[in-house]
Amino acid sequence: MRLLLTGSAGFIGSHLAASLLTSGAQVIGVDNYLSGQPAHTEALKRHPGFTFFEADVSQGLPLVAGPLDWVLHFASPASPPHYQQFPVETLMVGAQGTQHALNLARRQGARFLLASTSEVYGDPLVHPQPETYWGHVNPNGLRSCYDEAKRYAEAITMAYHRAHGLDTRIVRIFNTYGPHMRADDGRVVTNFIHQALAGEALTVQGDGQQTRSFQYVSDLIRGVRRLMDVTYHGPVNLGGTDAITMQRFAEVVRAAINPGLPIRFVPLAADDPRQRQPDITLARTLLGWAPEVSLDEGLKRTIASFRQQASPAGPLPAADLPLHHPAT
Amino acid sequence: MRLLLTGSAGFIGSHLAASLLTSGAQVIGVDNYLSGQPAHTEALKRHPGFTFFEADVSQGLPLVAGPLDWVLHFASPASPPHYQQFPVETLMVGAQGTQHALNLARRQGARFLLASTSEVYGDPLVHPQPETYWGHVNPNGLRSCYDEAKRYAEAITMAYHRAHGLDTRIVRIFNTYGPHMRADDGRVVTNFIHQALAGEALTVQGDGQQTRSFQYVSDLIRGVRRLMDVTYHGPVNLGGTDAITMQRFAEVVRAAINPGLPIRFVPLAADDPRQRQPDITLARTLLGWAPEVSLDEGLKRTIASFRQQASPAGPLPAADLPLHHPAT
Incomplete structure (x- = not known):
C-alpha cells in the first residue's frame, strides 16, 4: 500500500x-512545518518506506509518480493559539489544501x-453529539478560521x-492527546x-466546570485505520466518551506530576465550547471501535514523553512509539 | 468613485x-457567465462608465491599473438547481474567489x-433571525456547497x-426577486x-405551509449602497419582513397572471428550510433602512419584465431600470 499523507510532521x-x-x-x-515539527520527519525518515516533501499543500502537492492507494489530508493548524495566529493559512489549508488533496x-x-x-459541532446544543447533528458554530467569530475551514x-x-x-472518508476527531504534541x-x-513539569500553577479557564472527553492518540489511530478498511462516506466521530471537568482534569495532572502546585482560574477564551462529547455509536457499529486506553494510562505515557522531550536526549522518535494498531 | 464588481452579469x-x-x-x-447572462453585460456596456472582463474570479482577477475604491464580491451561483449542478465551482467562488477579491x-x-x-442560517431554529444567530446548517448535505461556501x-x-x-462589509441577502432573474x-x-406565463400548473413544494419573506431587488440595492456609506464590519441582514406561505404566494402569482391555473403539490427539496425571515433591527438602526416596495407592486414589475423578456424585443436593458437609490 502506498499513501500520501499531508501534515505528516504534525x-x-x-x-x-x-x-x-x-x-x-x-x-x-x-x-510545511507551519505547526508540524521537523523532529518527527527526522524520526520517520529512519524508516525506509518513508519519503518526505516539504511543501505547502495550500499551494499545491508534489507530482507523485506511480500508483497511489490513499491521500490522507491531515494538514492544518489545530490548536486555537496556532490557528488564530495563522487565520488565513488555516482557512486556506481547509479550502485550497483540501481541494489539492482531492x-x-x-x-x-x-x-x-x-x-x-x-x-464542526462548535458549541453544541445537543449532548453527546451524533454525526447527524449539524452543529452550532459562529461563522465569523475568532474560531471561525478553523471551524468553518473544516466544515x-x-x-x-x-x-x-x-x-x-x-x-472518500471523513473522520471527525475529538480532543486527542499523547506524545508528539507541541509543548506550546x-x-x-x-x-x-507543561505547567506542572515547570513547577507553575495550572491555569483553568472560566469556572473550570466546562467538560471535555479525551482520547489517547493510539485509540484514534486505530479508529482511522479501521475506517480505511470499510466503505462509508459520511462523517464518523472518533473520541473519548468519559467527560471530565477542566478543574478535575487539572487535579489529575497535578496529582500525577506535583501534588503541591496551585490551580489558578483565568478568563474563558472566546466562543470556547462549554461541553463536547462524541456519540460513538456509529464507530462502535461500523468499525467495532471504542477507546481502550484509560486517562490514567494515557497521561502516564504522555507525561513520560514530555519529560523525555525536555531531556538532553531529545524527543522520542515517532517510529518507536508503542502504537496499538492490530492488523484489521 | 471606481469599483470592481464580481458577478456583474448576475x-x-x-x-x-x-x-x-x-x-x-x-x-x-x-x-464568467456560469450563471450570469451576457445580455446584462451588453445593456451595461451602453453606459460609458462600465468596463467588463470575462473572467472566473476563482482563478484570479484581472490586474486593475489606477485607483480602486471598492471591490464588491457578488459572484456565485445562488439558486439550488444551479449550485447543485456546479457544486465544486460554487465552493471555489466562495473560497478562492472571495480570497482573490480580498x-x-x-x-x-x-x-x-x-x-x-x-x-448561512440554514434551516433556522430561531425566528426571525438576527445577525447574532449562528445558524443551523448541514455541513455536508446537498446544499452545503453553497451554504458552507458562504459561511x-x-x-x-x-x-x-x-x-x-x-x-470590510458583509451583507446577508435574504430572498430577493425582480427583473433580471433567469427564467430557469x-x-x-x-x-x-414562468409556470403561470406558460399556462402551466404552479408547483408548490411539500405542504406549501413553509414560509418565505421576499424583498424586491431595488430595496436590496438601496440597502447595499447605504451599507457602503457606514463603517460597520459585522454581517447585516437585508430582507423582506412579511412572511408568506408558499401556497398563498402561488395564489398571489396565479391571481396576477391567470386565475384559472391549477396548483400542484410536489415533494420538498432536501434540507429546504421550513421558514426564514430576517430580523432587520440592525439595518433599521444602522442604515435607516426598511423595505419599501410591496409584494403586489414588486410582482407587477417583475411579471412585466418577464413578459418583455419573452417578447421578440428581447430583455429589458439593465441601465433602464427604475431603481430606487436616493443619494445617501
Whole structure:
C-alpha cells in the first residue's frame, strides 16, 4: 500500500505515518512545518518506506509518480493559539489544501480521507453529539478560521464524492492527546503538563466546570485505520466518551506530576465550547471501535514523553512509539 | 468613485452595477457567465462608465491599473438547481474567489463588500433571525456547497479584516426577486411566474405551509449602497419582513397572471428550510433602512419584465431600470 499523507510532521499525522509504516506501507509525507515539527520527519525518515516533501499543500502537492492507494489530508493548524495566529493559512489549508488533496486522489485513482474535527459541532446544543447533528458554530467569530475551514473541507469532500464518484472518508476527531504534541500547543492537556513539569500553577479557564472527553492518540489511530478498511462516506466521530471537568482534569495532572502546585482560574477564551462529547455509536457499529486506553494510562505515557522531550536526549522518535494498531 | 464588481452579469450584480453607474461611478464588471447572462453585460456596456472582463474570479482577477475604491464580491451561483449542478465551482467562488477579491482590495487599498446570504442560517431554529444567530446548517448535505461556501466567505472576510485591517462589509441577502432573474433560476418566484406565463400548473413544494419573506431587488440595492456609506464590519441582514406561505404566494402569482391555473403539490427539496425571515433591527438602526416596495407592486414589475423578456424585443436593458437609490 502506498499513501500520501499531508501534515505528516504534525501531532496526529506523525503517529498515523508511524503506524502505517510499521504495517509495511509506503508513506509519502508532506508538511510545511507551519505547526508540524521537523523532529518527527527526522524520526520517520529512519524508516525506509518513508519519503518526505516539504511543501505547502495550500499551494499545491508534489507530482507523485506511480500508483497511489490513499491521500490522507491531515494538514492544518489545530490548536486555537496556532490557528488564530495563522487565520488565513488555516482557512486556506481547509479550502485550497483540501481541494489539492482531492484533485491528487482523483488524478491518481486513490481513495481520500479527510481529518475533520469535533469543532464542526462548535458549541453544541445537543449532548453527546451524533454525526447527524449539524452543529452550532459562529461563522465569523475568532474560531471561525478553523471551524468553518473544516466544515468547508467536509462540504467539498462530499461534493467530490457526489460529483466525481471519489471514494472518500471523513473522520471527525475529538480532543486527542499523547506524545508528539507541541509543548506550546496551547490546548489544555499540554498546558497542564507543561505547567506542572515547570513547577507553575495550572491555569483553568472560566469556572473550570466546562467538560471535555479525551482520547489517547493510539485509540484514534486505530479508529482511522479501521475506517480505511470499510466503505462509508459520511462523517464518523472518533473520541473519548468519559467527560471530565477542566478543574478535575487539572487535579489529575497535578496529582500525577506535583501534588503541591496551585490551580489558578483565568478568563474563558472566546466562543470556547462549554461541553463536547462524541456519540460513538456509529464507530462502535461500523468499525467495532471504542477507546481502550484509560486517562490514567494515557497521561502516564504522555507525561513520560514530555519529560523525555525536555531531556538532553531529545524527543522520542515517532517510529518507536508503542502504537496499538492490530492488523484489521 | 471606481469599483470592481464580481458577478456583474448576475441578477443582483447587474442591478447594483446599473445603480452605481447611474450615480456616476466607474464600474469594472467581472463575470464568467456560469450563471450570469451576457445580455446584462451588453445593456451595461451602453453606459460609458462600465468596463467588463470575462473572467472566473476563482482563478484570479484581472490586474486593475489606477485607483480602486471598492471591490464588491457578488459572484456565485445562488439558486439550488444551479449550485447543485456546479457544486465544486460554487465552493471555489466562495473560497478562492472571495480570497482573490480580498487580495485585490488589499493590494489596491480598496474597501471590500461580501454578498453573503440568509443561507448561512440554514434551516433556522430561531425566528426571525438576527445577525447574532449562528445558524443551523448541514455541513455536508446537498446544499452545503453553497451554504458552507458562504459561511467560509464570511470567515475569511473577517480574517482579512482582523489580520490585515482591511475595511470590510458583509451583507446577508435574504430572498430577493425582480427583473433580471433567469427564467430557469429554479427558485420559487421565477418558477411560479414562468409556470403561470406558460399556462402551466404552479408547483408548490411539500405542504406549501413553509414560509418565505421576499424583498424586491431595488430595496436590496438601496440597502447595499447605504451599507457602503457606514463603517460597520459585522454581517447585516437585508430582507423582506412579511412572511408568506408558499401556497398563498402561488395564489398571489396565479391571481396576477391567470386565475384559472391549477396548483400542484410536489415533494420538498432536501434540507429546504421550513421558514426564514430576517430580523432587520440592525439595518433599521444602522442604515435607516426598511423595505419599501410591496409584494403586489414588486410582482407587477417583475411579471412585466418577464413578459418583455419573452417578447421578440428581447430583455429589458439593465441601465433602464427604475431603481430606487436616493443619494445617501
